[in-house]
Amino acid sequence: MKYLIAGLGSIGRRHFRNLIALGERDILLYRTYHSTLPDDELAGFPVVTDLESALSYQPQAVIVANPTALHLEVAIPAARAGCQILLEKPISHSMEGVSELARAVEQGGGQVLVGFQYRFHPSLIQASHYLKEGVIGRPLSIRAVYGEYLPNMHPWEDYRQSYSSRKDLGGGVILTLCHPLDTMRWMIGEVQELWAFVGKLNYMELNVEDTAEIGLRFATGAVGSLHLDYYQRPPAHYLVIVGDQGILRWNNANGVLQIYHADLGKMETFPPPRGFGRNDMFLAEMRHFMAVVRGEESPACTLEDGRKVLELALAAHESQNVGGLIKFL
Structure with missing residues (x-):
């Protein structure tokens, strides 16, 4: 081959x-x-x-x-x-x-x-199965955060010349760190409405946005929010889903998935496989x-999944530009 x-x-x-x-x-x-x-x-x-x-x-x-x-x-x-x-x-x-x-x-x-x-992260795969099985009941809200200090992403190069910081190459925090938009769709389903505050808040020399706060309403009725930034140290990437019978939490820092069962008043913890490393997802x-x-x-x-995520990312920019809610058919 x-x-x-x-x-x-x-x-x-x-x-x-x-x-x-x-x-x-x-x-x-x-x-x-x-x-x-x-x-x-x-x-x-x-x-x-x-x-x-x-x-x-x-x-x-x-x-x-x-x-x-x-x-x-x-x-x-x-x-x-x-x-x-x-x-x-x-x-x-x-x-x-x-x-x-x-x-x-x-x-x-x-x-x-x-x-x-992240479709291949074992703890997120496990989380998607638990959601389908109704372990936390009906998901009502989802919150995701992904922030990382841009100069540390590729320390071998000048961050100002990297594609992530260049509008002409498709950079900016929304497109570069769009993983949670895919994860949220994967976990909860299609988005019906979106609003966003997008801007450049830090001192770094960029011609793209370094911050985004995005609100989502899903076809299921669940609501969601996503924070993205180019300046968090240490980096943060996590997900919290609240259901009517419990809570699901995932943290990329240690790969651990936690499930809180409201009826039992009990938290279960599921670590990733022993020896799991970041490259294992890519493998x-x-x-x-x-x-x-x-x-x-x-x-x-x-490709349709990718198109949907791109549509959401571009809608966040549109929401900032028009100062309003973006609705999807």
């Missing part, structure tokens, strides 16, 4: 290493040499610098890991060529071209797995993608 990796920054390198760890060596690298990471580990693997040449090698699978604003420039031709695609999140920085990608996927006959790796994601490529599984996070 031939894999093409487009983009060799932090996430592209992670996927590269994980493919090798899982026994894959037929890997082609499509790059523009803008990465700020050293190239030593890439020695011996073929490199191409234009997409047409890359696709002429007829890869069965394409991993799109370049900057957000450039995703569809790779994904659409790859989809037309019939490739299976692992498309990093968010799928783009605007809705322009997203419908064209969907048509290209249908035309080419491949599938798209969107790279929301699980890659194993799943390899199974998708072989035709053994369907994507756990589809």
Whole structure:
């Protein structure tokens, strides 16, 4: 099976290493040499610098890991060529071209797995099962927080030049840290209404927002809120879901899931598997993608899931711009 990796920054390198760890060596690298990471580990693997040449090698699978604003420039031709695609999140920085990608996927006959790796966190998978089983009753509210100090995200590069801080590359805290929008949809369902306060509150030299407070109303009637920022130290990433029969809490810092049973007055604690580390999510994601490529599984996070998250992220900006509530049909 031939894999093409487009983009060799932090996430592209992670996927590269994980493919090798899982026994894959037929890997082609499509790059523009803008990465700020050293190239030593890439020695011996073929490199191409234009997409047409890359696709002429007829890869069965394409991993799109370049900057957000450039995703569809790779994904659409790859989809037309019939490739299976692992498309990093968010799928783009605007809705322009997203419908064209969907048509290209249908035309080419491949599938798209969107790279929301928290879909593969064992404690969150467990949480989704408990919610479906009604362990905390009917979910009434959900609160998520994801904050991290931007200069510490990629300490080997100037944060002001990273894609996360550049509007032209699809940066900003809402798009860069959009994982909770996917997790909240996964856990609770579709969003009907959204409002947001979005701004640049910190002193960092950015031309994008560093803060967002987003309110959500779900089709189930549940309400939610999400806080995102680029300045929390230490970083915070957690989730609290309140049901009419209990509470579910998850914290990324230790991977622990807690369930409070109101009828028993008892808290249960579920740690992740012994030895679990952050890369285990990405390994699980890659194993799943390899199974998708072989035709053994369907994507756990589809292109439509990615489109919905992008729609929510862009709606947060729209809400700030118009100063009002955004409703979804």
